[in-house]
Amino acid sequence: MVDHYDLVGHRFPAGTYTLPEYVCWLWSDAAQLPPAYEAHPGLAHLIASNGLGVSVKEILELMGATTDDGVMFGEFGVEYHGTLRAGATYECDAEVTDVERKRGRRAGVFDKLSFEVTIREQGCDAPVAVCRNAWIFPRGDGDA
């Protein structure tokens, strides 16, 4: 079994994402909330995902996995240092913070990839939000 611990400290290419007003509206509507053109705090996830600079498939490849391997969200967290704004352009920096091999009752042996995405409004030094992600990579009968 490949140990991916050497990924700790790996920096994603990073990029920018402009949060369209219509996406804010659609997101509220899709979440069955009163539709609004303001950005819901939950959209930090969308900004981080789009500003990461890599696709989901590329993250899976980094961990030696494919879309057929049952990779799941494990945890997600956000610290807000400001308010997300519809129409704003965000710059993201992202880094792998941990890779752990674990064994769970339901998931069996799995690797937990943790990475942090810092979101800044374009042209600003201070972050508006910091997102912490943990993805679960099932490893079948691998060594715990």
Place this chain on the structure above:
Amino acid sequence: MTAAREMRVGQRTDPFVIESVDPARIKTVAAILQDPTPIHLDAAATRLLGMGDSISAQGALNMTWFAEAAVRFAGGRERLVSFEVRFLDHVFGGERFECTGTVTAIDPDQGRVRLELLATSGGRPVLGGTAVVRTV
């Protein structure tokens, strides 16, 4: 919202409820996220995996509801300071989603309140975690 000084540890939040998770809207979220995972699109995929007869909501949608529960308690989106959520199980179309919280810590000087939140869908625990909100 009640000021932090007037709250008490153990106080319960009002439940945040989606009476029936709409499968059509899960598909809208798939389009927004550009997420091609079949269990968010096609009930045949969930049936094939033995997950039931309805599509599964994305984690990003579930955690938006989790955040919304804290936002409603706080009285505004700008009052959400942070949240952390663990994904425990799937949320499926047609299910009743409910998220409730309990005040676990109060900092009256900073005007901040910490909540422990648990969400269920179809009666199963699906999300657990914490949130910190500003009360002023």
